[in-house]
Amino acid sequence: MYVEMRHVNKTFDGFHASRDVSFAIKKGHMAALLGPSGSGKTTILRMIAGLDQPDSGDILIDEVRVNDLRASKRGIGFVFQNYALFRYMTVADNIAFGLEVQKKSKAEIKARVEELLELISMKELGKRYPHQLSGGQRQRVAFARALAPRPQILLLDEPFAAIDAKVRQELRTWLKEMIGRVGITSIFVTHDQEEAMEIADRIILINQGKVEQIGTPAEICSCPETEFAADFIDARRFEALMSMK
Numbered sequence: 326m327y328v329e330m331r332h333v334n335k336t337f338d339g340f341h342a343s344r345d346v347s348f349a350i351k352k353g354h355m356a357a358l359l360g361p362s363g364s365g366k367t368t369i370l371r372m373i374a375g376l377d378q379p380d381s382g383d384i385l386i387d388e389v390r391v392n393d394l395r396a397s398k399r400g401i402g403f404v405f406q407n408y409a410l411f412r413y414m415t416v417a418d419n420i421a422f423g424l425e426v427q428k429k430s431k432a433e434i435k436a437r438v439e440e441l442l443e444l445i446s447m448k449e450l451g452k453r454y455p456h457q458l459s460g461g462q463r464q465r466v467a468f469a470r471a472l473a474p475r476p477q478i479l480l481l482d483e484p485f486a487a488i489d490a491k492v493r494q495e496l497r498t499w500l501k502e503m504i505g506r507v508g509i510t511s512i513f514v515t516h517d518q519e520e521a522m523e524i525a526d527r528i529i530l531i532n533q534g535k536v537e538q539i540g541t542p543a544e545i546c547s548c549p550e551t552e553f554a555a556d557f558i559d560a561r562r563f564e565a566l567m568s569m570k
């Protein structure tokens with residue numbers, strides 16, 4: 326297993342944000358953390374990234390316990406819910422940021438930025454600033470920036486939450502294709518079941534800091550194991566979605 330949480334607990338001032346969370350994701354897979362607002366999805370991502378420490382339990386990456394490894398050493402790319410691009414940097418400089426931090430050579434940075442601009446189909450837009458882009462374009466840049474230092478794992482925290490429904494649909498399809506092409510192990514946070522079902526190989530359903538169920542979209546829909554799962558997942562919407570494919 327490539328990313329693993331074992332019996333992880335996390336409290337904030339006595340509030341239990343993660344309760345005995347365990348799951349494992351295979352290399353190259355795309356998992357969705359699905360659950361309502363406040364259920365603890367972002368908390369889980371932040372602990373995997375090393376931005377927060379669990380109170381107890383283990384986090385493993387490629388079979389190695391990383392609880393004590395600094396965030397910058399974990400080989401993780403993070404795309405946040407809100408546009409976290411640097412406003413006063415061009416698109417190209419935003420993408421180059423992680424490589425500058427790693428003190429890569431100028432030539433190497435230039436080549437990698439060009440490769441990523443090409444990947445996100447924004448070759449002509451490298452000199453623009455974030456305010457000169459659409460919401461969808463900004464999230465594509467955020468994706469390229471996260472990928473630039475060649476992370477082992479990509480974490481995406483509701484990357485399309487601030488984007489309107491039509492563009493969001495296009496971006497989902499785009500993202501699934503991109504991640505397939507890059508072949509990177511990814512965890513995608515969402516509270517939208519359709520988004521989770523369309524994008525992920527596996528869904529980890531979270532409620533009140535606990536894992537309710539883990540399975541493929543079809544398994545979660547056809548055999549909800551808990552009352553919460555049965556309530557939260559609307560099987561009719563899933564069938565409608567599958568029939569459209």
Ligand SMILES: Nc1ncnc2c1ncn2[C@@H]1O[C@H](COP(=O)(O)OP(=O)(O)OP(=O)(O)O)[C@@H](O)[C@H]1O
Pocket residue numbers: 337338340342360361362363364365366367368369516
């Ligand atoms: N730094 C913090 N201090 C105190 N409480 C926190 C902190 N971070 C998160 N929490 C609490 O932990 C719970 C889980 O928060 P979290 O952000 O992980 O939820 P979420 O599932 O990502 O929600 P959303 O879908 O709204 O983003 C919430 O009740 C939240 O208020």
Ligand SMILES: [Mg+2]
Pocket residue numbers: 366367368482
């Ligand atoms: Mg969140």
